[in-house]
Amino acid sequence: MAIRYSVIIPTYNRVQQLLLTLASFETQTYPKHLFEVIVADDGSTDGTKEMVEGFKASYPLIYVSHPEQRGRSAVRNLGLRRAKGLYIIFCDADFLVLPDFIRIVSRYHRKYPKSVLSGIPHSWDDAFTHYHPDFSPEEKEHCRRILTQSGLWNSDFEAANEIIPIITTEDILHHTGALSKVVSPTRVPPNIKKQFATTDVAPWLLLITRCVSIRRSQLIRIDGFNERFVLYGLEDWDLGYRLHRLRVPFYSIKEVVGYHQEHPTYLRGNVLNTENLKIMFETYGFNDSSLNLLALVPPSADLEVYKSTLRVLHRGFRSKLTRSSALLLRRTLRLAAKQFFYQKNNPAYQKSLNLIKRKAANRKSRVAHVLREMLLKSEKLVE
Template identity: 70%
Template sequence: MAIRYSIIIATYNRAHQLPLTLAAFEAQTYPKHLFEVIVADDGSTDGTKELVEAYRASYSLTYVTQTEQRGRSAIRNLGLQYAKGSYVIFCDADFLALPEFIRTVRQYHRKNPRAVVSGFPHSFDGSYTHYYPDFSPEEKEHCHAVLTASNSWRPELEAANEIIPLVTPADIIHHTDALSRVVFPSKMPPGVIKQFASTDVAPWMVFVTRCVSVRRSLLNRVGGFNERYVLYGLEDWDLGYRLHCLKVPFYCIKEIVGYHQEHPTHFRGDVLNTENLRIMLETYGFNDSALNLFCVVPPSADLETYKNTLRILRRGFRSRTTRSSARLLKRTLRIAAKQFLLQSDAEAYKKSLAKIQRRAAGRKSRVARVLRDMVQRSEKLVE
């Protein structure tokens, strides 16, 4: 029978976490002959190649790599070239899938075969599968609290100068209680989780490669990941945005289907770097307020304001009494994005905003109030 799901795991120097990630697919309740795992290595230097090639999987396991590090987009595209499944599931190398993971994804795809099915944001609970001596003081304190609560803290961890495993691949395969003793709820505030899970505006934000699934034919249709993105951030949202432009629906898996293997934050890099935002604006221009708004209200800083602004803008265009203010709000976001990208004359930019502010003065609608707030925020781009 043909492969149904291709799981692509992009990795770079995650040799400590990857064995657990691979072991988690040994424990899947979904038939092993119906899925494959492709480890796409972005030039690791920590023995990842030897680790994967020596791994004896009970499922189809393929290792692919490139001669030099080219970034998250390029390595995922390489993995995509080897995929045989009707659907592709992207997983991070530090994502520890629970046994029902693939089966749950399949249930969502059976109801919504053309949709993007995402484990984000409900599968952002964490697990301390390893103790890292280079955890920050805050990370060490949190790890200590989690392990102490389950009577798993060991005094020798305090003086450790090397990475110490707290969960083994055998624990995952044989379903011991080791994992349950090191998991903890997501640090993401409930309000942020609710906003991410609400796909009424900017639904493409749930396309997060920690765990997301989509038809392979749709990925090929939009050309895969944009390889201009080399640094961390936005490369997955960019792909999600292009799928959204094809009218592909987005669904969040409500069940927890896996855990993040905690590691020092510095492994990740900047959550939203300005260079990648510039690439996004250069690629799509300034016609979409959802993208322009990134420059004024970064979602990573204030997701509620970001999404509510888009909701208010949309409602503003629906009413004749607020349409003028909605047009001004859209224009404000557009000229702010242009200023962010092009760095044009600051005085001319300020004059444009002042003119909009004068036109918005005295208007009492909610759209007008948001407009005035966005003008003030936009002024900070040249402060």
């Protein structure tokens, strides 16, 4: 039978975590001849190639690589070119999947065959599978607290110079129960999780490549990831935005399907890279308020304000009483995005903001209130 799911795992110098992730695919309850795993290596120098090629997988396992690092977009596209499945699952090298992972994804795709399925926000929990000597002091304390509760903490960890495994492949393969002892519930507030799961505005924010499944034909239609995104940040939301423009629906998987293997925060990079946001404005222009708003309210910093602003804007256009305020809000977001992009000390920008401010001064609607908030943020772009 043909491969139905191609799991693409991009990686760069994550050999210890990747080993456990590959082991977790050994435990899948979904038929192993119906999925393949493609490790797309972005020039690792830590023995990733030797580990993957020596891994005795019971499922089809493919290794592809760049000779040197080219970035997350390019390496995911490298894996995509080798994929044969009807659906592509992007899965991070540090995402430890549970046994029913692909079976659950398959069940959702039977119900939503042409949709993007995201493991976010219900699979945001962390697992301390390794102790990293370069954890920050706060991360070390968090790790110590979680491991102490389960009796796995060893004071010798604090003197370690190398990464120490807490969970082994044997624990994964034989379901020893050790994994459940190192899980740390996500510190993402419930209201933020709820906002991610709702898709009434900016549903493309659900496309987070820690765990997401997409029809391969849809990815091919939009030419995969934009390889202009080399630095960390926004390459996944850019892909989601382009799929959204094709009217592809987005759904959140409600079950927990895996755990993120905790590692030092600095490895994640800058969540909202300003140069990458400029690429988005250069690519799509300034006609979409959901993009323009990124210049003032990054969702990674305040998702509630980001989404509530869009909702207020949309509702404002539905009423004659608030339509003029909605138009002013839309104009403000457009002006701010252009200022963010061009970063010029243009007196006309402040003059335009002052004009909008005067028009909004005595209005009492919710739209006008949000408008004044966005005007204040817009003024800070020239400070």
